[in-house]
Every structure is written in structure tokens, then in C-alpha cells.
Amino acid sequence: MLEIRDLHASVAGQPILKGLNLTVKPGEVHAIMGPNGSGKSTLANVLAGRDNYEITGGEALFDGKSLGDLEPEERAQLGLFLAFQYPVEIPGVSNMEFLKAALESVRAAQGKEEWDSVTLLRKAREACKQVDLDAQFLKRGVNEGFSGGEKKRNEIMQMLLMEPKLALLDETDSGLDIDALQTVAKGVNSLRGPERGIVLVTHYQRLLDYIVPDFVHVLSGGKIIKSGGKELALELEQHGYGWLTSGDNGDNGKKDQTA
Amino acid sequence: MSSQAELDNSELDRVIRSEYEAGFTTLVESDTLPPGLNEDVIRVISAKKEEPEWMLEWRLEAYRHWQTMQEPNWAHVQYPPVDLNAISYYSAPKSMEDRPKSLDEVDPELLETYKKLGIPLHEQEMLAGVAVDAVFDSVSVATTFKSKLAEAGVIFCSISEAVREHPELVRKYLGSVVPKGDNYFAGLNSAVFTDGSFVYIPKGVRCPMELSTYFRINEANTGQFERTLIVADEGSYVSYLEGCTAPQRDENQLHAAVVELVALPGAEIKYSTVQNWYPGDEDGKGGIYNFVTKRGVAHDHAKISWTQVETGSAITWKYPSVVLRGDHSVGEFYSVALTRHAQQADTGTKMIHLGKNTKSTIVSKGISAGKSSNAYRGLVRMGPRAENARNFTQCDSLLLGDRCGAHTFPYIESKHPSATIEHEATTSKVSDDQLFLCRQRGIDPEKAISMIVNGFCKEVFKELPMEFAVEAGKLLEVSLEGAVG
Ligand SMILES: Nc1ncnc2c1ncn2[C@@H]1O[C@H](COP(=O)(O)OP(=O)(O)O)[C@@H](O)[C@H]1O
Ligand SMILES: [Mg+2]
Numbered sequence A: 001m002l003e004i005r006d007l008h009a010s011v012a013g014q015p016i017l018k019g020l021n022l023t024v025k026p027g028e029v030h031a032i033m034g035p036n037g038s039g040k041s042t043l044a045n046v047l048a049g050r051d052n053y054e055i056t057g058g059e060a061l062f063d064g065k066s067l068g069d070l071e072p073e074e075r076a077q078l079g080l081f082l083a084f085q086y087p088v089e090i091p092g093v094s095n096m097e098f099l100k101a102a103l104e105s106v107r108a109a110q111g112k113e114e115w116d117s118v119t120l121l122r123k124a125r126e127a128c129k130q131v132d133l134d135a136q137f138l139k140r141g142v143n144e145g146f147s148g149g150e151k152k153r154n155e156i157m158q159m160l161l162m163e164p165k166l167a168l169l170d171e172t173d174s175g176l177d178i179d180a181l182q183t184v185a186k187g188v189n190s191l192r193g194p195e196r197g198i199v200l201v202t203h204y205q206r207l208l209d210y211i212v213p214d215f216v217h218v219l220s221g222g223k224i225i226k227s228g229g230k231e232l233a234l235e236l237e238q239h240g241y242g243w244l245t246s247g248d249n250g251d252n253g254k255k256d257q258t259a
Numbered sequence B: 001m002s003s004q005a006e007l008d009n010s011e012l013d014r015v016i017r018s019e020y021e022a023g024f025t026t027l028v029e030s031d032t033l034p035p036g037l038n039e040d041v042i043r044v045i046s047a048k049k050e051e052p053e054w055m056l057e058w059r060l061e062a063y064r065h066w067q068t069m070q071e072p073n074w075a076h077v078q079y080p081p082v083d084l085n086a087i088s089y090y091s092a093p094k095s096m097e098d099r100p101k102s103l104d105e106v107d108p109e110l111l112e113t114y115k116k117l118g119i120p121l122h123e124q125e126m127l128a129g130v131a132v133d134a135v136f137d138s139v140s141v142a143t144t145f146k147s148k149l150a151e152a153g154v155i156f157c158s159i160s161e162a163v164r165e166h167p168e169l170v171r172k173y174l175g176s177v178v179p180k181g182d183n184y185f186a187g188l189n190s191a192v193f194t195d196g197s198f199v200y201i202p203k204g205v206r207c208p209m210e211l212s213t214y215f216r217i218n219e220a221n222t223g224q225f226e227r228t229l230i231v232a233d234e235g236s237y238v239s240y241l242e243g244c245t246a247p248q249r250d251e252n253q254l255h256a257a258v259v260e261l262v263a264l265p266g267a268e269i270k271y272s273t274v275q276n277w278y279p280g281d282e283d284g285k286g287g288i289y290n291f292v293t294k295r296g297v298a299h300d301h302a303k304i305s306w307t308q309v310e311t312g313s314a315i316t317w318k319y320p321s322v323v324l325r326g327d328h329s330v331g332e333f334y335s336v337a338l339t340r341h342a343q344q345a346d347t348g349t350k351m352i353h354l355g356k357n358t359k360s361t362i363v364s365k366g367i368s369a370g371k372s373s374n375a376y377r378g379l380v381r382m383g384p385r386a387e388n389a390r391n392f393t394q395c396d397s398l399l400l401g402d403r404c405g406a407h408t409f410p411y412i413e414s415k416h417p418s419a420t421i422e423h424e425a426t427t428s429k430v431s432d433d434q435l436f437l438c439r440q441r442g443i444d445p446e447k448a449i450s451m452i453v454n455g456f457c458k459e460v461f462k463e464l465p466m467e468f469a470v471e472a473g474k475l476l477e478v479s480l481e482g483a484v485g
Helices: A038-050 A070-077 A095-109 A117-130 A148-162 A178-191 A232-240 A248-255 B005-018 B037-050 B055-068 B109-115 B146-151 B159-167 B167-173 B184-192 B432-440 B445-456 B466-481
Strands: A001-009 A015-024 A029-033 A053-062 A078-081 A090-094 A164-169 A199-200 A215-220 A224-228 B029-033 B092-093 B130-136 B139-143 B155-158 B196-200 B211-216 B227-234 B236-247 B254-265 B268-275 B288-296 B303-310 B315-318 B321-324 B329-339 B342-352 B359-368 B373-382 B390-399 B403-415 B420-429
Touching: A001 A038, A001 A199, A015 A029, A015 A053, A015 A224, A029 A038, A029 A232, A038 A053, A038 A070, A038 A078, A038 A164, A038 A199, A070 A078, A070 A095, A070 B432, A078 A148, A090 A095, A090 B029, A090 B167, A090 B432, A095 A117, A095 A148, A095 A215, A095 B445, A117 A148, A117 A178, A148 A248, A148 B359, A164 A178, A178 A199, A199 B466, A215 A232, A248 B159, A248 B236, B029 B184, B037 B055, B037 B184, B055 B184, B092 B139, B109 B130, B109 B211, B130 B155, B139 B155, B146 B155, B155 B159, B155 B466, B159 B167, B159 B196, B159 B227, B167 B196, B167 B227, B184 B254, B184 B288, B184 B420, B196 B211, B196 B236, B211 B315, B211 B420, B254 B303, B288 B303, B303 B315, B303 B342, B321 B329, B321 B359, B329 B373, B342 B359, B359 B373, B359 B403, B359 B445, B390 B403, B390 B445, B403 B420, B432 B445
Parallel strands: A029 A199, A029 A215, A078 A164, A164 A199, B130 B211, B196 B227, B211 B236, B227 B254, B236 B268, B254 B288, B268 B303, B288 B315, B288 B321, B303 B329, B315 B342, B321 B342, B329 B359, B342 B373, B359 B390, B373 B403, B390 B420
Antiparallel strands: A001 A015, A001 A053, A215 A224, B029 B092, B130 B139, B155 B196
């Protein structure tokens, strides 16, 4: 469903991604790991279509459509969802109002039946419960005055309702204590299914104890320098990123790309 | 190109470039005075309205004083001098000459105009619980639900009718809050005012319906000089709403209004405005000059609350104020002012605390787009007797793009040491991040901006009567609507 070939991208004119390859098939969970500043968020933002994140070479196809040709809302309507690393506040716009607008648009585009207000409220309350967020949060402004952890749970709550085909989670684990991490992981796991692809972007291995990936990729210098199974994350945990990005293994790693 | 600049030049511009929906003209034969201002014009206006002698004298006195006054120039607005001799001071549809006794006698063309504006005047078609006075150019076309209101002792009629039918009340209160010589535009209004509404709520009566006046400017080259007077007797309550629109024209037109509110001891007046005068085009051509003096006096334990949603006018010059004369009186001002294109708004309030334990709240939300300029100007004055007076001011500006401007001019004068004054001000932009979050969730940019702006205004909208809060939200949406897609 996601096919990234030799992707080059720049942020505000500065090249960040330099030939990245990645294929995600329905039902798969991929983890993308890498040191700070390696381009993980850049990848997520390029795929979601943020302003200023420009594809300068190669391509990214989502269900056969070139993402670069689509507006951000069109990508969302096709079923691409990004859980943000830093969710922004929208004062005065209630979570519920926001969800209603989002779901109306996305469900209509996907030919799904419209949810009436009663159904929407019921589903939203269920989703809140799943991520252990009080239903009161539905009435509050989007992320307005939420703690870091509440913001992250709010992202996952939205994701559960939007039922995306492809979910990109950018550092959803950061800023969460262990209980919250488990709750969030449970939410994400409940979305796992044969139709759905999930890409977890993370700096730390610990999230992967709870959401066990099918594939792990290491991103460094704008490229994927090593790919493997879930055990790769553990090796990274033991040896640190330096194990791959410097010294003897670095060069081998770069040649060892699996798409 | 920075991302904010890119946003400014494309998305937002498209979003804020929308049509003015009330810009049509009604073709009716009008009786319009030739342009020009002199004592004879004032005599003609007074005669047309069949006014008693004292009213004419009052007008002439105002006129003579006004001739000694200067147009103010302190506001943060710029416009070429208005030639007051080039406009007509009275225009009324010919069909109104015989003063129709009922709606059946009113020209259907006029009724159709209001229907098109969403204000059907036939009672059975109206919003339940809202009585309307419809003012077309210089005359009131109809006032609905008068008999139902009369049952409660409430007087709701045009000011012209009140001058004839309730002279004792009008004489007592007209000019008692905004004196004839208060300021240049109020002076002019006092001399030439034509129509507006009069409301009297008797002691202890809670007005059974929302009252509203809808002002429509239609005729070209005319000025509209609205005069409204609301008197709430002891312990009474009334909620009143005014709406305004005008045709789309290349020339500027003047609307110089005076609104006076009197809240006697224990009374409460809630006055809401949804102002949607034609704002002019993208380049600043045309639009209404809205120069308005609105003020209320609150006696002991009385409360006056102004709520305004200002989206129209080429220039807005307006400071709805409260004189907190009585002890324990309360004044409130909730405002949303949206400017786009080349609109200029200089608006705010004055809270004059005279009594003890008086309390005022000011919440102002300014939204600027295009190359518009939006200024908040607010005065909080604590008089020497204003023991334990309190004011809270919150003044937020939201910028859409970077060619517009927001300015805040707070004036604070405290003559009593126990008075407390709190002032909070913020300026923010609709951020790329907010817009991107919405779009990433599948929401198109137009809807996203409208949602973000509405969210910004929420504290003010919740003060509007329920029927109108929805309208105001929609109006803002229409004002922000563009040709995206
Ligand atoms: N808006 C921006 N303007 C310029 N450079 C940026 C911007 N955002 C990110 N970068 C740069 O791009 C690189 C990758 O950042 P990012 O994708 O956020 O990394 P990660 O998520 O892996 O920590 C970093 O060097 C960062 O400084
Ligand atoms: Mg990141």
C-alpha cells in the first residue's frame, strides 16, 4: 500500500532525505528507528504533505497514487493518518466539533455511511475509554491545555475513530509513562488487522516491547541503513546507534538495504 | 519562500475573498430629499415625521451646536473627508408616505427585501420569540408583535412613532445618555436622525420576547442616521438585537447612529449587534462608513451588556460604553471584529466606573485579514467614588496573513486606590501547524480556517442570544468563504 522508491526530500530548501526506500504491505507493522535529527519526522511529514516538505526526487506511492500530487486533506481522505510528534492546540474548537468535521469529510470521501451525532458521540466515548481519556476531553478545545501525555492519547483516540488504512505514528511513545505507554500500545494493537499498515517512528526500543513490529528499519543520514526483524531493535538497544552509524559496520549497513 | 508567506499568498487570500450576500438593491420609488444640509432640511425631516415643536427645536439646537464642532481625527483610520453636503438626509419609499396600518398595506417589494435577507416580517414566518422593527433607509417599515408586547406593557416601536405617541418618555430620556453635543457624529445625528427603535420595559417586567431592529440602507447617495433609545425601568429585563446590511456600491455611504440605553435600578439590558454593512471591495472601493455612538447608563444594581459581531463596513468607529453610575452596577462588552480587504476598524469600549462595587468585563476579539487594519481602543476609568470597583479586560488579536495590522490602545485612569484593573492581551496567527493538523484529518483549508476563527471567537458568541449565535457563526463563515476548489 505504501511504496517509497529512492525518495529525496528537502525541508525549507535543505536536503534531508537522500534516497530512501520502504515498502509497507497491508497487515504489516514497520518500525523506523534512528538517532535524533536523522529525518524520521521529515519522512512522516513528507508523506502527510506538510507545507515546505518537498519531494525533490524519487516517489512515494500510496495505493498506487503518487502522494506528491495530492493535497494533505486528499491524502487523509484516502486513509493516511499521521499521529503528530507535537500535537498542536486549537483553542475554542472542541475535540468533538473537530472530530465531526474530520469524520464527515473522510467517511464521505471513502464512501462510508455518515455517522449521526448520537453514533458519533457513542463511538467517540468508546475511543476515549480505549486510551483511558475521560470523555470530558471531547468537550475541551483540541489539545487545549492538555498535558503531553493527554495530547498523545488524544491523537490515538482520533486514529481509532478515523480507522485509517495507513497509520504513521511519530514518536507517540515520547513523554508517556509506562502505564500510558501500555494503554496507547493497546489502542494501536487493536487497530492491527490484515487491511491496515502501521509505521511506528520511534527513538527508543521500549515501545516495541508492546507493539511488536514485523520489520525494523534504521534511518540515518536520510537513508535506511539497515533493515531487519524485531530483534534488530534489541540489538540497537544493546549497542546504541553508533554501532551502525560509525565504525566498521556503518558501510556494511548502508549496503544492506532491504526495501 | 517561508511557509507562512506561502500561506498568506495563496490559501488565506482565496479563503477571505468572498462575495457579499446582502449586496442587492431593491427597486422602489423613493421620496428622497436633494443632497445638502441646512436648517430647512431639518425642518422638512421634522415635518415629514409630523413631529411636535419641541422635537424640531431640539434638532435645531443640536444643529447649531454641531456647526461649531470639528470632525475627530484621533482614530486609527484613514479616509478622505466626507462631503456632508453631497448626501441626502432623508429617503423613504413612496409607499410609506401614508404610513401603512398593517403588513397587508406594506409594499410587497419591501417585505420581499427583508425575506431575502432572512428576516420575514409576517409573524407566522418569524423566529418564534423575536419581535422585529424593520428600518429601510429613513423610515421604519413595520414593527411586529406590537400587540403581544403591549399585553406585557412593553413599548416597542420606531423612534418616530414614539416621538408622537410617547412624548413624555422620549423627552425625558432622549439625549440623557448621549447629549446633543457629545461628539461630532452624535451632534450631527441629533440634528438629522430619521429612524431607529424605541423600547420601554415597565417596572419589574421581563420582556417576553427578544426585540430586534434590522437596518437596511437601500437608496444611493444617502446617509442613514439611526437613533435608538431603550429604557428599562426598575427591575426589568430586555434582550435586544440589531442587524444591518446595505447594497454593494462603489461609493461610500455614511451610517451615523446614536444608541442610548437607560438601565434604571436593578434593570438589565442585553444589547447585541450583528453588523454586516457592505465592507467595500478588495481594493477598498465603496462600503459603509459606520460612525456610531453607543452608550448606556447603569443605575444601582443594574447591568448593561454589549455584545457585537462586526464583520462589515469600510470604516468602523464605534465604542459601545457603559457609565456605571449606580453602586453595584455591572457593565460588559463582548466584541468580535473581523476586518478583511481594505477594511478599517477602530472599535472598543469605555467603562466609566462612578459607583461603589461596580464591575466591568471587556472581552475583545479582533480578526484581521487581507490588508485590513483592526484596532481595539478601550478606556477604563475608575472615578473618585468608585470604591472596590473592578475591571477585567481581555483583548485578543488573530492575524490571517502578514499584510494586515492589529493595534491595541488601552487607556486606564484610576482615581480610587481600592480599584482593581486587570488587562490581558494576546496576538496570534492562524499557524501553519493548526491548519496542517486540520488538513491532515481530512478537513479542507477553508473549513479549517473558519473553524479556527470560530473557536477564537467562542467566548463572545456564547454571549449572543441562542438564535443569533448560529447566525453569527454563519456570517463569519460567509465572510471567510472563498473560491477554494
Ligand atoms: N523546518 C525545518 N527547517 C529546517 N530544517 C529542519 C526543519 N525541520 C527539521 N529540520 C532538520 O531536518 C533534520 C531532520 O529532522 P527530523 O526529521 O525532525 O528528525 P528526527 O525526527 O529524526 O529527529 C534535522 O537536521 C533538522 O534540523
Ligand atoms: Mg522527530
